[in-house]
Amino acid sequence: MADDNDHRIVSQVPSVPDSDISLSNVSRRAVLKHAAALGAGAALSLRPLFAKLPRVDSNTTHGRIDVHHHMLPPFYMDLRRAVPDVGKMPAWSASKSLEDMEKNGVSTAMLSLAVSGVTFDAGEAGRSLARKSNDFGAQLVKDHPASFGLLAALPLPDPKGSLAEMEYALDTLHANGIALLSSYGDKWLGDATYEPVFEELNRRKAVVFVHPNAPNCCVNVLPHVPASTMEFYFDTARTIESLLLNGTFSRFPNVQFIFSHGGGAMPILANRMARLFPKDLASYAPNGVLYELKRQYYDTASASNPTSLGAIMSIVPSSQIVFGSDFPFLSAGEVVSDLMHSGLPGAMVDAISRDNAVRLFARMKG
Ligand SMILES: [Zn+2]
Structure with missing residues (x-):
């Protein structure tokens, strides 16, 4: 969890509209030009130059959009309790x-089920888990239409069940997109059996949020190291490679x-993969x-620190980066603070915090 410092940093920042940012002796245009010339990743190393500037993106009236925000419904927690040796959830x-959204200027959170300990199987239990999760999320959206959107779950080991759930989630519940895991059992997203599902997602121009999972092959490879420490990162890169290799x-x-x-x-491996x-x-x-x-989107959850942000921005344009917090495992305040101190130009921080997501989800509607 982010500590209280993050919130203190956020609350101390004066509200400075983007257009008011002025750089003593350095025009905004010059800095943007400088950053562009160096490349977005290099802009991160401009920190000393930006140190005395008013911090940017503190104007919360526009509202951040959090694409990586979990719900842990009571029925899901009950299922988890029946599984031996699963870790604790917040x-x-x-x-x-x-409350966390309000504190950190997040106006909209796209809800997805946190899947850990209980996952989707290819039978009735998988279908039921997806349906219950989607109904639960849709009710939250109905109760708080200004605050929540929904990224609906599919029981992907079961392509037929996934197609039926996709139709229900997008046409009946009007979900904003779909949330998938990086792997199911020992199959990654490029697997040929999933092709009909991606064909339909393509027809619908769907937003597909991909959350990491630990595949069967790689659970407890190193004892005492939770999957979230390392394996989640490798499995995300693995599923990206799978989607590339299978076209x-x-x-x-x-x-x-x-x-x-x-x-x-992936960012560390990208040139090698190519x-x-x-x-x-x-x-x-x-x-x-x-x-x-370069044309896919990537979220900032646990990736907003200078090392990770520099790595992803050295591969993809800033237009492809969207704000993600990983709440309730982390507070949105952590990403807000990191972005404010990143040294990136204000317009770029605004785009990452909101505008890129607005464009992305609007495209799906069209
Ligand atoms: Zn997460």
Whole structure:
């Protein structure tokens, strides 16, 4: 959890509209030009230059949009309690979500089920878990239409059940997008059995939020190291590679993916993935591997620190980065504070905090 310091930092910052930011002896235009010349990643190293400036993005009237915000419904917590040796979850309620959002200038949170300990199987239990989760989330959206959106769960090990749930979630519940896991059992998202699901997601121009999971192969590889410490990051990179190798990105270009945690380990591996992409599969990435990586979206949850943000921004344009907190595991205040101190230009912070997500979700509507 972020500590109280984060909130204190946020609350001390004066409200400075973006247009009021002036740089003593350095015009905003010059700094933007400088940042552009160096590349977005290099802009992070401009911290000393920005140190004395009014901090930006403190104007919460526009509201941040949090694309990585979990709900832990009571029925889900009951299921977890029946599983031996699962870790603890933080206490969650809709009012706790709203409180953290209010404190940190988040106007809208896109809710997704936190999946850990209990996951989707390919039978009736998987379908029931997805349906209950989606009905629960839709009710929260109905109760708080100005604050919540919904990224609906699918029981993906079961493509037929997933197609039925997608129709219900998008057409009846009017969910804003779909939330998938990086893997199910030992299958990653590019798996051929999932093709009909991505075909339909593509037809609908759906936003697909991809949250990490620990695949069967890689649970407890190192004892005492929770999956969230390392494996989540590797599994996110693995599923991105799976989507590349099976041509899912290139064949279904209207699916708008958001990968959690800045793409996990992907930014570090991107150039290697491009250089070593199998030549006999080149037709699956006709515009190149980096082209496909650069047009996906990535969230800031646990990826807003200078090292992680610098890594992802060295691979993708800032237009592809969206605000994510990972509440209730972390407070949105952590990302807010990191972005405010990142040294990035105010317009870029605003885009990451809100504008990029507005554009992304509007495209789905169209
Ligand atoms: Zn999460």
